[in-house]
Amino acid sequence: EELLARGYVKYAQLCNAAFQERMRGIVARATSREGLDVQPPELVGAKRLQRLMEKTREARSERGGLSWPGRSAKYLSFSHCFYILDTVRLSFTCGGATLV
Numbered sequence: 257e258e259l260l261a262r263g264y265v266k267y268a269q270l271c272n273a274a275f276q277e278r279m280r281g282i283v284a285r286a287t288s289r290e291g292l293d294v295q296p297p298e299l300v301g302a303k304r305l306q307r308l309m310e311k312t313r314e315a316r317s318e319r320g321g322l323s324w325p326g327r328s329a330k331y332l333s334f335s336h337c338f339y340i341l342d343t344v345r346l347s348f349t350c351g352g353a354t355l356v
Contacts, residue, residue: 293352
């Protein structure tokens, strides 16, 4: 389970900056088009192994009995990171009169 989580950490580290750059571009176009006040954050680091392992244990506890057609129970017992899609993180701050 930890080995799989280490793979997700590495993957997140590889795509984190590019993902955030892409999202900033999308938000910049939307804010320009809609006249919104949105501030993008500085680069937000990907989750680290310890936190991802915590999330993996939580996911196993919450969703451990899920079935997935074509996948064995053994595969599912180690695949809870698929349920955790937030290894790469990003948030934006909305401000001004644009808040509803």
